[in-house]
Amino acid sequence: xxxxxxxxxxxxxxxxxxxxxxxxxxxxxxxxxxxxxxxxxxxxxxxxxxxxxxxxxxxxxxxxxxxxxxxxxxxxxxxxxxxxxxxxxxxxxxxxxxxxxxxxxxxxxxxxxxxxxxxxxxxxxxxxxxxxxxxxxxxxxxxxxxxxxxxxxxxxxxxxxxxxxxxxxxxxxxxxxxxxxxxxxxxxxxxxxxxxxxxxxxxxxxxxxxxxxxxxxxxxxxxxxxxxxxxxxxxxxxxxxxxxxxxxxxxxxxxxxxxxxxxxxxxxxxxxxxxxxxxxxxxxxxxxxxxxxxxxxxxxxxxxxxxxxxxxxxxxxxxxxxxxxxxxxxxxxxxxxxxxxxxxxxxxxxxxxxxxxxxxxxxxxxxxxxxxxxxxxxxxxxxxxxxxxxxxxxxxxxxxxxxxxxxxxxxxxx
Amino acid sequence: xxxxxxxxxxxxxxxxxxxxxxxxxxxxxxxxxxxxxxxxxxxxxxxxxxxxxxxxxxxxxxxxxxxxxxxxxxxxxxxxxxxxxxxxxxxxxxxxxxxxxxxxxxxxxxxxxxxxxxxxxxxxxxxxxxxxxxxxxxxxxxxxxxxxxxxxxxxxxxxxxxxxxxxxxxxxxxxxxxxxxxxxxxxxxxxxxxxxxxxxxxxxxxxxxxxxxxxxxxxxxxxxxxxxxxxxxxxxxxxxxxxxxxxxxxxxxxxxxxxxxxxxxxxxxxxxxxxxxxxxxxxxxxxxxxxxxxxxxxxxxxxxxxxxxxxxxxxxxxxxxxxxxxxxxxxxxxxxxxxxxxxxxxxxxxxxxxxxxxxxxxxxxxxxxxxxxxxxxxxxxxxxxxxxxxxxxxxxxxxxxxxxxxxxxxxxxx
Numbered sequence: 159x160x161x162x163x164x165x166x167x168x169x170x171x172x173x174x175x176x177x178x179x180x181x182x183x184x185x186x187x188x189x190x191x192x193x194x195x196x197x198x199x200x201x202x203x204x205x206x207x208x209x210x211x212x213x214x215x216x217x218x219x220x221x222x223x224x225x226x227x228x229x230x231x232x233x234x235x236x237x238x239x240x241x242x243x244x245x246x247x248x249x250x251x252x253x254x255x256x257x258x259x260x261x262x263x264x265x266x267x268x269x270x271x272x273x274x275x276x277x278x279x280x281x282x283x284x285x286x287x288x289x290x291x292x293x294x295x296x297x298x299x300x301x302x303x304x305x306x307x308x309x310x311x312x313x314x315x316x317x318x319x320x321x322x323x324x325x326x327x328x329x330x331x332x333x334x335x336x337x338x339x340x341x342x343x344x345x346x347x348x349x350x351x352x353x354x355x356x357x358x359x360x361x362x363x364x365x366x367x368x369x370x371x372x373x374x375x376x377x378x379x380x381x382x383x384x385x386x387x388x389x390x391x392x393x394x395x396x397x398x399x400x401x402x403x404x405x406x407x408x409x410x411x412x413x414x415x416x417x418x419x420x421x422x423x424x425x426x427x428x429x430x431x432x433x434x435x436x437x438x439x440x441x442x443x444x445x446x447x448x449x450x451x452x453x454x455x456x457x458x459x460x461x462x463x464x465x466x467x468x469x470x471x472x473x474x475x476x477x478x479x480x481x482x483x484x485x486x487x488x489x490x491x492x493x494x495x496x497x498x499x500x501x502x503x504x505x506x507x508x509x510x511x512x513x514x515x516x517x518x519x520x521x522x523x524x525x526x527x528x529x530x531x532x533x534x535x536x537x538x539x540x541x542x543x544x545x546x547x548x549x550x551x552x553x554x555x556x557x558x559x560x561x562x563x564x565x566x567x568x569x570x571x572x
Numbered sequence: 573x574x575x576x577x578x579x580x581x582x583x584x585x586x587x588x589x590x591x592x593x594x595x596x597x598x599x600x601x602x603x604x605x606x607x608x609x610x611x612x613x614x615x616x617x618x619x620x621x622x623x624x625x626x627x628x629x630x631x632x633x634x635x636x637x638x639x640x641x642x643x644x645x646x647x648x649x650x651x652x653x654x655x656x657x658x659x660x661x662x663x664x665x666x667x668x669x670x671x672x673x674x675x676x677x678x679x680x681x682x683x684x685x686x687x688x689x690x691x692x693x694x695x696x697x698x699x700x701x702x703x704x705x706x707x708x709x710x711x712x713x714x715x716x717x718x719x720x721x722x723x724x725x726x727x728x729x730x731x732x733x734x735x736x737x738x739x740x741x742x743x744x745x746x747x748x749x750x751x752x753x754x755x756x757x758x759x760x761x762x763x764x765x766x767x768x769x770x771x772x773x774x775x776x777x778x779x780x781x782x783x784x785x786x787x788x789x790x791x792x793x794x795x796x797x798x799x800x801x802x803x804x805x806x807x808x809x810x811x812x813x814x815x816x817x818x819x820x821x822x823x824x825x826x827x828x829x830x831x832x833x834x835x836x837x838x839x840x841x842x843x844x845x846x847x848x849x850x851x852x853x854x855x856x857x858x859x860x861x862x863x864x865x866x867x868x869x870x871x872x873x874x875x876x877x878x879x880x881x882x883x884x885x886x887x888x889x890x891x892x893x894x895x896x897x898x899x900x901x902x903x904x905x906x907x908x909x910x911x912x913x914x915x916x917x918x919x920x921x922x923x924x925x926x927x928x929x930x931x932x933x934x935x936x937x938x939x940x941x942x943x944x945x946x947x948x949x950x951x952x953x954x955x956x957x958x959x960x961x962x963x964x965x966x967x968x969x970x971x972x973x974x975x976x977x978x979x980x981x982x983x984x985x986x
Contacts, residue, residue: 537782
């Protein structure tokens with residue numbers, strides 16, 4: 159099993175050698191800011207946005223045109239480039255946070271609520287994956303777990319007819335079960351036979367995709383009188399209530415995601431089970447020697463991760479979409495991997511990263527509609543962010559920042 | 573398996589599958605139905621007339637042969653005799669023939685045997701190249717999740733270069749360069765920055781999807797004629813050999829990429845296990861410290877082999893555009909890179925095994941297409957699931973023991 163160490167950085171910062179000397183509070187604070195995780199994350203985002211800007215510029219016809227006489231009039235090239243990039247990024251911002259051109263305040267903040275809506279499945283699935291990463295399990299299967307959650311939650315939502323309250327509760331529990339069962343397959347196989355969870359979860363993703371397509375071809379799942387692969391609408395009693403009225407899509411799933419984040423925080427840093435998870439992730443051999451069952455831990459971790467991802471699927475089907483389709487999971491499960499990595503597998507970080515990626519997604523659609531810049535550029539920016547964050551030395555060399563290890567050494571000498 | 577407990581796992585699996593085949597394809601379906609198999613193609617030396625068999629009895633006969641083989645496997649396991657690969661192969665063939673006889677019973681169209689095989693080989697091409705890339709990378713200790721990205725990058729560059737030069741062979745030369753670049757990024761982050769290789773692979777896939785989709789939506793779509801109308805590779809018929817019935821059309825009436833594929837498989841199979849280069853590579857993947865001690869440059873070996881692997885996967889990517897005669901499309905590799913990864917595991921990290929596993933997956937893929945045309949009693953989604961299910965069974969050790977190179981995924985630090 160490859161050791162998954164999403165943050166080698168924090169380990170280095172906690173290194174006692176780095177804290178032996180305190181050369182004045184201000185200097186130390188400055189050093190922590192310039193070399194710390196948060197700084198690396200911010201700079202990675204900046205660098206990724208810059209590279210995205212290069213791509214936006216390269217594909218812009220005006221910029222291409224100006225590039226043909228670059229040396230005759232470099233100013234033209236510069237202004238064309240600036241125009242293309244600033245248009246695209248301001249559309250991205252207006253589509254994700256606040257729309258300055260809107261007539262009313264409600265319309266102006268609508269993008270922000272869209273960002274929050276988009277972030278719900280990302281946060282749920284990201285939290286699940288984060289637990290896995292902390293326990294040393296590389297679970298790529300959030301996509302399949304979201305789909306199974308959506309299938310279970312959706313089916314209970316449209317096929318059963320129960321009183322208000324109970325119906326939603328059962329649909330949510332069903333979704334958790336669906337995701338948990340799907341993820342547990344990988345957990346059990348890992349524990350029993352040593353099958354690598356990366357391969358098994360990738361395969362389970364594809365199987366889930368065909369499974370939902372198959373189910374939607376059955377009478378039991380199709381809308382009455384239709385042969386399209388789309389389910390009936392979710393029962394009113396099973397819907398996640400809207401938070402801001404019918405003008406907005408934001409639903410109670412967002413609050414649930416925040417509650418889940420607090421729950422994961424409690425689980426991982428305050429409970430015995432979470433301690434076991436972390437111990438197994440840090441060193442499975444040591445954990446086994448200490449009397450913990452590594453195998454059982456793998457099954458638990460995958461089960462909880464799947465339940466969280468399943469809730470992400472429930473949020474989609476019971477909240478945002480209100481109907482089950484083959485594309486219910488979009489690419490949330492894959493984006494959640496990058497969300498968990500960006501959030502460094504911590505609950506708060508995952509929530510923030512989920513909001514950022516939700517913003518990029520919501521803003522990406524707006525950007526595509528307004529300036530014609532394809533949303534695919536968002537994928538480039540997202541992947542670059544994660545690549546850069548995973549390689550702090552690269553970010554430091556791009557921005558000429560001091561290495562924390564070396565900075566501590568020079569500090570000691572001074 | 574010469575000592576220790578006798579394992580009846582495989583014989584039990586054979587018996588169960590054989591029984592299912594006997595009951596499902598032989599006993600339950602109604603009698604009096606007939607199945608027609610077509611063998612010949614128009615250009616053959618001599619024609620074999622399509623022949624018709626009674627469906628029920630044929631399926632029963634094949635299932636009984638399969639059950640006899642299962643009994644043989646029980647006997648061999650008891651006597652601790654190791655039987656070769658022929659047993660699972662013949663067993664699989666019998667069950668398959670029973671299935672084909674059942675599924676094409678009483679259909680207007682006959683079962684095109686030659687066409688089925690020809691198409692299978694064709695669809696297996698990207699899987700073979702992709703899994704060979706995986707074999708090369710993993711034997712040198714780098715996990716290559718980025719096969720999907722390498723295929724996609726190869727497909728993209730092949731389409732663009734072939735269109736620009738109006739020559740499909742130029743595209744075939746360009747494709748490996750794109751794949752090698754992705755491989756280079758992978759090994760750079762894995763070796764230099766010691767980022768977890770699975771993370772890099774996953775993220776690189778997203779990055780390649782983002783970049784190619786972005787360029788597709790902007791440049792390639794705006795000027796389709798100049799960028800994205802790749803000419804198709806011509807079919808090279810090998811004189812005389814191509815006119816042998818069945819074998820001719822399948823093996824000798826293909827494009828150059830298929831012949832190249834066989835060449836690469838043979839060369840790699842020999843080089844990997846019979847040459848100094850291969851021995852060194854495997855040493856680096858199994859025990860880098862030992863390799864380093866005897867003077868093998870571990871990281872340089874990893875760098876070269878990952879780049880070479882990327883190039884091979886890139887060549888496989890050319891299949892999607894210049895060999896299939898299609899323009900480049902967004903995410904057109906559609907998860908084939910992950911199936912290639914599965915083929916590599918099912919083929920137990922050997923080029924020969926990867927070829928066979930890829931052919932199996934190609935067959936499953938094509939079978940679903942062919943059955944779709946002649947009308948099948950099995951839902952296509954369930955057919956499409958089979959390669960993924962087979963992989964899960966394989967990694968769970970139900971098909972045989974799997975052992976990846978010992979040091980894959982672990983960065984080497986002197």
